[in-house]
Structures are given as C-alpha cells and as structure tokens.
Amino acid sequence: APPLALVDKHSLETVAEVPTASADQIASAVTAGVTEGKPAMASLPLAARRDVLNAASGALAAARDDFASALMIEAGKTADAARGEIDRAVATFRLCADAVGSSRSLEEAGRLGAHPSGAGYEYVRRPFPIGLISAIAPFNFPVNLAVHKIGPAIAAGCPVILKPSPATPATALMLGKILADAGLADVPGSFSILPAHDDDAPLFTSSPGIDCISFTGSPKVGWGIKASAPGAGRTKVVLELGGNAAAIVDAGADVAAATSAIARAGFGQAGQSCISVQNVFLHSSIAPAATDALTTAVAALPRGDPAEPGVVCAPMISPAAAAALADKISDALARPGFSALVGGDRPQQGSNVVSPTLIAAPPSTTDAFDAPLCAEEAFGPVVILHTFDDLDAVFDTINAGPFGLQTGIFTPSLAAAHRAFNKLDMGGVVINDVPTTRMDAMPYGGVKDSGEGFEGPTYAIDEFSVPRLMLINTGSLL
Numbered sequence: 069a070p071p072l073a074l075v076d077k078h079s080l081e082t083v084a085e086v087p088t089a090s091a092d093q094i095a096s097a098v099t100a101g102v103t104e105g106k107p108a109m110a111s112l113p114l115a116a117r118r119d120v121l122n123a124a125s126g127a128l129a130a131a132r133d134d135f136a137s138a139l140m141i142e143a144g145k146t147a148d149a150a151r152g153e154i155d156r157a158v159a160t161f162r163l164c165a166d167a168v169g170s171s172r173s174l175e176e177a178g179r180l181g182a183h184p185s186g187a188g189y190e191y192v193r194r195p196f197p198i199g200l201i202s203a204i205a206p207f208n209f210p211v212n213l214a215v216h217k218i219g220p221a222i223a224a225g226c227p228v229i230l231k232p233s234p235a236t237p238a239t240a241l242m243l244g245k246i247l248a249d250a251g252l253a254d255v256p257g258s259f260s261i262l263p264a265h266d267d268d269a270p271l272f273t274s275s276p277g278i279d280c281i282s283f284t285g286s287p288k289v290g291w292g293i294k295a296s297a298p299g300a301g302r303t304k305v306v307l308e309l310g311g312n313a314a315a316i317v318d319a320g321a322d323v324a325a326a327t328s329a330i331a332r333a334g335f336g337q338a339g340q341s342c343i344s345v346q347n348v349f350l351h352s353s354i355a356p357a358a359t360d361a362l363t364t365a366v367a368a369l370p371r372g373d374p375a376e377p378g379v380v381c382a383p384m385i386s387p388a389a390a391a392a393l394a395d396k397i398s399d400a401l402a403r404p405g406f407s408a409l410v411g412g413d414r415p416q417q418g419s420n421v422v423s424p425t426l427i428a429a430p431p432s433t434t435d436a437f438d439a440p441l442c443a444e445e446a447f448g449p450v451v452i453l454h455t456f457d458d459l460d461a462v463f464d465t466i467n468a469g470p471f472g473l474q475t476g477i478f479t480p481s482l483a484a485a486h487r488a489f490n491k492l493d494m495g496g497v498v499i500n501d502v503p504t505t506r507m508d509a510m511p512y513g514g515v516k517d518s519g520e521g522f523e524g525p526t527y528a529i530d531e532f533s534v535p536r537l538m539l540i541n542t543g544s545l546l
C-alpha cells in the first residue's frame with residue numbers, strides 16, 4: 069500500500085514516509101493471530117509473559133531519547149511531555165508484568181457444600197485469554213495508550229494487532245521492534261503493528277476472527293465500531309472515549325494550588341486529552357481571585373516551538389483540528405455573555421497553533437452549555453470559566469451533558485467531596501486535583517458517551533479474559 073507521510077507537527081513538513089499495511093496484509097495478520105497467535109500466546113508460560121513485558125519495559129527505558137525525539141516530531145509534543153509519556157509507558161509495561169498470573173476479579177475457588185445439594189462439590193474459577201485483540205490507538209498518547217492495550221494483551225495471553233493513528237505511526241513501529249526483541253519474534257502470530265490508511269480502518273473492527281476490540285478515540289467512531297462489530301454484538305468492545313472535563317473550585321479551596329493545576333491541565337499537551345480541563349466552575353466567593361490567577365497564568369504560559377525548553381502549550385495535531393476549534397471559539401464569543409480573557413484570536417490560515425484561550429462564560433450555565441465550545445469535546449487549548457453559588461446545580465449541569473469520564477473538585481469540605489462522589493455520573497471523581505489526573509495503575513474508564521470498560525493493567529487484563537469454571541465432584545475422586 070502507498071506509504072503514509074510523516075509530518076513534523078511543528079514545521080508541518082513531511083520528514084519521512086512510513087510503510088503501511090495493505091488490506092491483504094491486514095487480513096493475513098488477522099489470520100496469523102487466529103490460527104497461530106491464539107494457541108501460541110495462550111500456552112506461553114506465565115513466567116515467559118512476564119519476562120517479555122519486563123524486557124520490553126527495560127528496552128523502552130533504554131531507548132527513551134529516541135522515542136521522545138520521535139514523539140516530538142510526529143505528535144508535536146514538548147520534550148518534557150514526550151519524555152514523560154515514555155516514562156509512563158515504561159511503568160505501564162512493568163505494571164503489566166507485575167499483574168501476570170493474578171486476576172482482580174476472575175480467580176477464585178470455593179466449596180458448595182453449605183447447601184445439601186452441593187455436598188462434595190468444590191470449584192475453581194480462573195481466567196482464560198479472550199482471543200485476538202484488535203487495538204486501535206489515537207494520536208494524543210501514541211506510545212502509552214498503545215502500551216495500555218498491548219501490555220495487558222500479552223499478560224492475558226492474547227495475540228494483538230495494533231492500528232496506530234495515521235498521524236503518529238512511527239513510534240508504533242518502534243514499539244514493534246521492542247516487542248520483537250523482547251521475545252515475541254519467537255511466538256508466531258503474537259503481534260502485528262499495522263499502520264494503515266483510513267479506508268482500511270474498518271478491517272480492524274469488522275474482520276471475523278477478532279475477539280475483542282479495544283479502541284481509544286472519539287465517541288462518534290467508538291460507538292460506531294460497537295454498533296457494527298462482527299458477531300451480532302458478541303465481539304467484546306472496550307471503549308475509551310471523549311469528554312468535556314470539568315474542574316470545580318469550591319468555596320474555601322486553595323485557589324493558588326487549584327488555578328496553577330488547572331492552567332497546566334487545560335493547556336499542557338495543547339489540551340489534546342479527553343480529560344484535559346475544559347469547563348471550570350468557580351464558587352462566587354473565590355471567582356474574582358481565581359479568575360485573576362488563571363488569567364495571569366494562562367497569559368504567561370510558555371508556548372511555541374515544542375523543542376524549546378519550558379514550553380507548555382505546543383501545536384495541535386493538524387491545521388484542520390486547529391481550524392475546527394477556532395470555529396467553536398468564534399461561535400462562543402459571538403454569543404451573549406461570553407468574553408475572551410486571554411487569546412481567542414483565530415490561528416493563521418494553514419497553521420496548527422491555537423494560542424492558549426481562556427474564556428469567561430455568561431452567569432447562566434444553562435445558556436453557556438448551549439454553546440458547542442462548552443458542551444462538546446474541545447480537545448484543544450481552551451478553558452471556559454463559569455461561576456456558581458449552588459454546588460448541586462453544578463452537579464446537575466455536568467450530569468445533564470452526554471459525557472461521564474472524570475470530574476475534579478477542589479474543596480476543603482469532606483461533605484462536598486462525598487456529595488460529588490455520590491452525585492456525579494462519572495467513571496471517576498478526583499478530589500482536590502484536576503480531572504486530568506490519571507495514574508497508569510488505576511482503573512480508568514467512562515460511562516455514558518465516554519465509553520465502557522476499563523483500562524489500567526489489572527483491569528484491562530480482566531477485560532481481555534473470560535472466566536471458566538471447573539466444578540469438582542470430590543466424592544468420586546480416586
């Protein structure tokens with residue numbers, strides 16, 4: 069198939085060509101995964117799986133600088149963000165290694181004799197590999213989000229095919245070399261890394277033989293994949309999708325700590341994370357001070373060339389993504405009550421740089437959430453400030469939206485924190501930190517439009533496993 073152009077996201081120049089898999093090659097990879105990979109991975113001893121994962125972790129750590137350079141080029145990351153992502157991926161592989169052979173919820177043994185009909189019966193239940201995993205990764209964390217799928221697949225004893233985003237295919241191929249050298253080259257059909265063209269993307273979700281699809285990306289594509297997955301709903305689908313993450317700063321919160329965290333979490337990575345802070349709710353008692361602090365912090369955010377030390381806000385993934393965000397910002401600023409505190413200007417024609425934009429919303433959050441800029445996933449360097457007096461009304465506003473990934477609340481009140489946890493219809497509620505907080509070991513996943521199923525090594529291993537019961541009639545044992 070024709071190669072993909074690898075575009076440097078700072079210069080917007082094509083710096084390399086990356087080979088792609090043809091439709092036939094994708095079909096061959098699926099066949100190899102089914103016929104060779106499934107039996108080979110299922111019978112790979114637990115200690116060998118662990119060795120592969122530890123070796124991959126070590127090799128990735130040794131290649132940190134090469135991977136970080138590649139991420140700076142293909143994803144437009146700053147040096148700190150690129151190195152940070154590799155360090156996380158090194159740890160994610162290690163967490164997967166540590167989780168081999170133990171299941172959080174699928175492993176148990178028991179006796180059934182408490183009821184007379186079960187006298188003499190005992191059982192063992194343990195996980196078995198679900199089969200071939202089709203992993204589809206986005207551009208925003210091309211290495212760590214791929215490792216969050218590949219690592220648990222190896223630990224669970226499953227072969228995996230990976231489709232990287234066409235915007236960021238290079239580090240995926242580098243990861244393939246790491247996996248091969250870590251021992252998987254000797255395990256036939258165990259993995260394939262398949263950069264591919266958009267037209268061939270459906271092959272990763274519709275090919276018979278795929279047992280589980282693990283997708284991270286937009287809600288539109290994710291739910292479409294689930295609706296059309298092969299097997300009339302029998303193919304397992306794990307979806308990590310979008311959000312319009314809210315950070316709430318309650319009365320009495322540490323305004324300096326909250327605003328400094330929000331400035332970094334809204335604009336780092338150019339806001340291209342589904343848990344990037346997008347909507348900020350400030351209690352009216354601290355709103356003036358918090359608005360001043362955020363305006364100062366955002367205006368001073370180092371931006372520009374991601375290769376320059378200290379830069380926080382880097383370019384977006386493409387001029388098209390920047391233009392789409394600029395349209396939403398212009399639309400909001402044309403509505404009554406919205407005003408730009410920082411930025412808000414349109415990027416130059418053909419540029420992928422949106423300057424960090426801080427927007428004050430009108431007092432009524434209902435009116436504010438009529439604007440797509442607040443209601444939809446912005447996925448860019450923009451934060452909208454709302455003011456509130458009634459915390460429960462904020463929970464209602466958030467719950468009325470379609471997303472349910474993570475919300476953060478800064479509050480000194482245990483009662484308010486507890487209320488947020490009980491009321492917010494979210495995959496995660498983060499107390500005294502930004503919603504952008506993700507530790508790689510923790511369960512991570514959303515509800516409503518934001519997805520279904522969980523990542524985090526031990527949780528993803530269970531997603532990639534099916535439990536099987538062995539029932540033993542001990543009375544007839546010899």
Ligand SMILES: NC(=O)C1=CN([C@@H]2O[C@H](COP(=O)(O)OP(=O)(O)OC[C@H]3O[C@@H](n4cnc5c(N)ncnc54)[C@H](OP(=O)(O)O)[C@@H]3O)[C@@H](O)[C@H]2O)C=CC1
Binds near residue numbers: 204270310341
């Ligand atoms: N939850 C999150 O973290 C993310 C959310 N997003 C949101 O999505 C928007 C668009 O970003 P984008 O990267 O294009 O996200 P997409 O959801 O469009 O794509 C994510 C991945 O899925 C692939 N894909 C797309 N369509 C299909 C299909 N029918 N079958 C199989 N694979 C498919 C893409 O490859 P291909 O391009 O070849 O189709 C890519 O590898 C962002 O602006 C953001 O709002 C994006 C990334 C991550």
Ligand SMILES: O=C(O)[C@H](O)COP(=O)(O)O
Binds near residue numbers: 284341506
């Ligand atoms: O820190 C992370 O891993 C990301 O913010 C989560 O990735 P996502 O944006 O694709 O959910």
